[in-house]
Amino acid sequence: MSELSVNHLLGIKYLTEQDIELIFETADHFKEVINRAIKKVPTLRDITIANIFFENSTRTKLSFELAEKRLSADVINFSAGQSSVKKGETLIDTVNNILSMKVDMVVMRHPNPGAGIFLSRHVKASIINAGDGAHEHPTQALLDSFSIRERLGEVAGKKVVIVGDILHSRVALSNIFALKLQGAEVKVCGPRTLLPKHIESLGVGVETDLRKALNWCDVANMLRIQNERMEFSYFPTTREYSQQYGINKTLLESLDKEIVIMHPGPINRGVEITSDVADSEQSIILDQVENGVAIRMAVIYLLASKIK
Amino acid sequence: MPKRHDGQFTMSQKVLLTAKEIDILLHRLACQLLENHLDFSNTVLIGIQPRGIFLAERLTKILSEEYQVKDIALGSLDITFFRDDFRRGEKTLEASTTEINFIIEGKRVVLIDDVLYTGRSIRAALTAIQSFGRPKEIELLTLIDRRFSRHLPIQPNYRGRQVDAINEEKVKVLWKENDGKDVIYLINT
Numbered sequence: 001m002s003e004l005s006v007n008h009l010l011g012i013k014y015l016t017e018q019d020i021e022l023i024f025e026t027a028d029h030f031k032e033v034i035n036r037a038i039k040k041v042p043t044l045r046d047i048t049i050a051n052i053f054f055e056n057s058t059r060t061k062l063s064f065e066l067a068e069k070r071l072s073a074d075v076i077n078f079s080a081g082q083s084s085v086k087k088g089e090t091l092i093d094t095v096n097n098i099l100s101m102k103v104d105m106v107v108m109r110h111p112n113p114g115a116g117i118f119l120s121r122h123v124k125a126s127i128i129n130a131g132d133g134a135h136e137h138p139t140q141a142l143l144d145s146f147s148i149r150e151r152l153g154e155v156a157g158k159k160v161v162i163v164g165d166i167l168h169s170r171v172a173l174s175n176i177f178a179l180k181l182q183g184a185e186v187k188v189c190g191p192r193t194l195l196p197k198h199i200e201s202l203g204v205g206v207e208t209d210l211r212k213a214l215n216w217c218d219v220a221n222m223l224r225i226q227n228e229r230m231e232f233s234y235f236p237t238t239r240e241y242s243q244q245y246g247i248n249k250t251l252l253e254s255l256d257k258e259i260v261i262m263h264p265g266p267i268n269r270g271v272e273i274t275s276d277v278a279d280s281e282q283s284i285i286l287d288q289v290e291n292g293v294a295i296r297m298a299v300i301y302l303l304a305s306k307i308k
Numbered sequence: 309m310p311k312r313h314d315g316q317f318t319m320s321q322k323v324l325l326t327a328k329e330i331d332i333l334l335h336r337l338a339c340q341l342l343e344n345h346l347d348f349s350n351t352v353l354i355g356i357q358p359r360g361i362f363l364a365e366r367l368t369k370i371l372s373e374e375y376q377v378k379d380i381a382l383g384s385l386d387i388t389f390f391r392d393d394f395r396r397g398e399k400t401l402e403a404s405t406t407e408i409n410f411i412i413e414g415k416r417v418v419l420i421d422d423v424l425y426t427g428r429s430i431r432a433a434l435t436a437i438q439s440f441g442r443p444k445e446i447e448l449l450t451l452i453d454r455r456f457s458r459h460l461p462i463q464p465n466y467r468g469r470q471v472d473a474i475n476e477e478k479v480k481v482l483w484k485e486n487d488g489k490d491v492i493y494l495i496n497t
């Protein structure tokens with residue numbers, strides 16, 4: 001087994017356990033590469049990658065761009081804000097125009113769930129989903145699992161609780177798929193209004209009491225409250241949310257055991273997580289960011305080697 | 309690969325070097341290294357992944373145990389991401405571990421690989437090693453040198469045995485620690 005079972009990375013749902021293992025093993029090597037004096041390898045020098053972002057992003061976009069450049073790929077960037085999309089061009093037309101410039105791979109973020117899947121059926125390029133609405137964000141889930149594996153040795157058998165806005169979160173869904181696939185136990189925790197109905201059907205536990213959830217878990221992945229996706233109020237006030245579902249140092253220290261704290265960023269300091277927790281020894285938030293580059297290099301490398 | 313009339317593949321192999329002969333070669337190579345590098349204080353040995361590391365480890369063992377050379381810097385270098393045949397074969401190229409836990413800048417580097425064939429791996433290794441700094445000089449040591457099959461102007465500084473093998477033939481080096489025995493085969497595919 002030495003290649004991915006897929007030609008696109010559209011979601012964790014389409015990957016096998018072996019795919020994830022291969023991505024992690026490859027990422028191990030790239031992590032060593034990005035810690036060298038010269039952090040660049042020439043592998044992808046004949047590959048051109050377009051980063052197409054129809055939605056705002058800082059971390060993911062920078063991380064992908066850095067990963068591409070570390071692999072020596074040529075990179076073009078496109079943000080919907082300053083483009084012909086505003087003039088009414090369709091998604092397929094926009095992408096096909098970009099592909100006419102001999103682009104081999106497209107990294108796309110789009111507000112509509114399934115946009116990447118749709119694109120992969122209609123254009124000739126390898127597609128990486130960098131987030132499609134509230135559906136999936138596969139590279140984030142991969143780097144989260146990779147960071148857990150790095151800190152705790154393995155993902156299998158670990159107990160992970162995902163806290164916060166599960167309803168609007170593509171990070172939550174991709175993480176649930178990835179963690180379950182690798183044999184971890186998963187619970188989601190948050191106010192009832194932010195937990196989707198029938199979430200149990202994905203094989204995850206549901207807990208509304210944060211303290212109970214934290215006492216159960218090895219790892220807590222704290223999600224950001226996504227105000228931009230909320231059309232109306234899901235909880236009375238941010239202050240009340242923070243009191244019930246935010247982690248602070250006092251809560252962390254009163255737990256039965258030491259747990260690992262993760263956050264996909266950007267952090268709302270003082271809302272889902274306080275500064276002293278975010279910056280503590282137990283937090284692996286910045287490791288997640290570093291691992292993001294290695295994981296994305298691995299995904300791009302493995303997909304690019306399937307382009308003939 | 310030629311097929312017999314019954315559809316089976318034919319393959320023949322002959323022993324090129326036995327364990328005893330390999331041992332003699334290894335000792336000679338170790339002595340040649342010793343002659344040029346004396347106490348190895350400014351020298352680093354780099355085994356090229358995946359199969360050059362066994363040779364590098366074996367030479368280091370001989371140098372330290374039989375010639376009392378202390379503290380030899382030994383590393384391994386993976387060249388996968390520096391190869392020039394990415395996407396040209398069927399399979400995804402799989403990487404191995406790189407472990408260079410010392411400074412290369414200003415050092416005398418000896419690249420070590422088991423078989424020198426087209427020279428493309430060594431070309432990749434020469435590029436890859438630059439990621440770790442600017443060595444004073446780079447030498448090449450190889451156990452088997454397949455003559456007349458080079459694609460690039462690359463020659464070894466130290467060679468165990470020169471072999472005239474045609475392109476259809478394959479030289480396979482087996483090591484005790486990895487494959488159960490020391491032997492070198494010439495395989496006719």
